[in-house]
Amino acid sequence: MSPGRRPASRRTRARVRLAALAGVAVIAAAGCSSSGSSSETAGAGFVSGSGGIDTAAAGARHDAPDIAGKTVDGTQAKLSDYRGKVVVVNVWGSWCPPCRLEAKGFEQVWKDYQGKGVQFLGINTRDTSARNAEVFEKSFGITYPSLYDPDGAQILRFPKGTLNPQAIPSTLVIDRQGRVAARALKPLAAEDLEAMLKPVLAETP
Template identity: 60%
Template sequence: MSTRSRAALLGAVAAAAALTLSACGSGGTSGGGGDTNFVTGNSGIDTVKKGERSQAPALSGRTIDGKTADIADYRGKVVVLNVWGSWCGPCREEAKYFAKVSKAYAGKGVQFVGINTRDTSTTPALAFEKANGITYPSLYDPTGKLMLRFPKGTLNPQLIPSTLVLDRDGKPAARALQALDDTALLKMLKPVLAEK
């Protein structure tokens, strides 16, 4: 094997290992350096004060059921954005809580949206949603391009699962880089929903 081939192979292996290690994590640290304006609480939930939030990037595209969705269409509502994959154990653990809270808050100015990532087809993603009673839309993002739209140093989704709560202006207000139960999810959602 030539030196060039060996270097290319080692590079590919390193990249695959990095993707594997970052996938389906149970926690993490904030990205970016400098003054990010967000604070990590002892519950692992990062928050940003209302006047210091930055706009979320454009997030739109095809959903796993073949429709289209655009986060901008939900401006005026609080949006719970959950990044998940059907292959992810912690995602399976939290799915029932997301289904429960999304139904309880459906008529209260809250919209849940999923971002399904790293599933090679929509078949397992659709089966996951059906098995867990998830009725809200999920954007299909097999390569993680939507996650990469968030600037470094902001409340960006860095792991799978990640959950963001966007305020009524479409700005990330809270983030968790771990699986959530209904209590933790509501701890993120209720303060943003109470904002005027």
Template identity: 60%
Template structure:
């Protein structure tokens, strides 16, 4: 088998694995041992203050061509929503993220999206317009930003995934499913209340 054929086969297998894992409503964290986080009955996993892992570098171009770095929002609670325009559950939760982001504007909270697996920014921009989303979204068509999280942490594993970063840029909570407004607020409020 030629090198080109092997590369094509490997790329096809990786794409199939990503497709099978996309838009699921469950998952497990990679790695073993004591992870220092607890998953509640509501599907939201949390890590206690002092036992949180820092978020990796989440920076780059947005779907509208600007550049952002999530680290610039240190001092604020950051809601990171990983989504794709092709993802039905993402469409279901989009309106809640738009609403809550507007309600918490200027209250020490920053929302950031990570658009993944869209082959161009056109459907991503249309999705945000349709949903009323006004916060920035990083454009990550290959999913490389998701891969920067360490295994065994509150890492994103599915689309959609929502992460709450505390004021120090550490991952405080994670949901591996589409969220209602109520579920999103249950994740956000405790971290926002921390001193």
């Protein structure tokens, strides 16, 4: 065997480890979990962008369900309370690494836009204790409300075949009339979230 050459078995094991790591990276990039495919919305008047963000023209939008209930901090929140504002709905879990990656960016966009006719509303899901969600919010400085939805009941109120949340994390932008205007089934950087939000905010009330 030539000096500096590793045995074939060691090289093979190294390649296997690299392949496994690449697979983990792909899964993380795709989100923590998925319950469907954006192909469900094909032909329904929605446009899939190259960045994994689906949008709907005003005439092709579906009403968002009036999700409501107890929040992570024990108060109450209801989507219809924000009618007349553009609402960003983010589905997240404290156990979800991509949710942690996007959390600070979401809080920054919330701070930048909350005085401009925008409201944020989270849906915390699959956390067995609201305490876990509270710790997450405190760790990342999240100040907007999130519904505590451990069994996913609020998420399932969005009809299939619409721009419904199908992964964790998912993000929806609801227009001023309470209709779903855009959806992302992946973690978003702050600039991606803004790019998703701005066109809906610019629409004539």
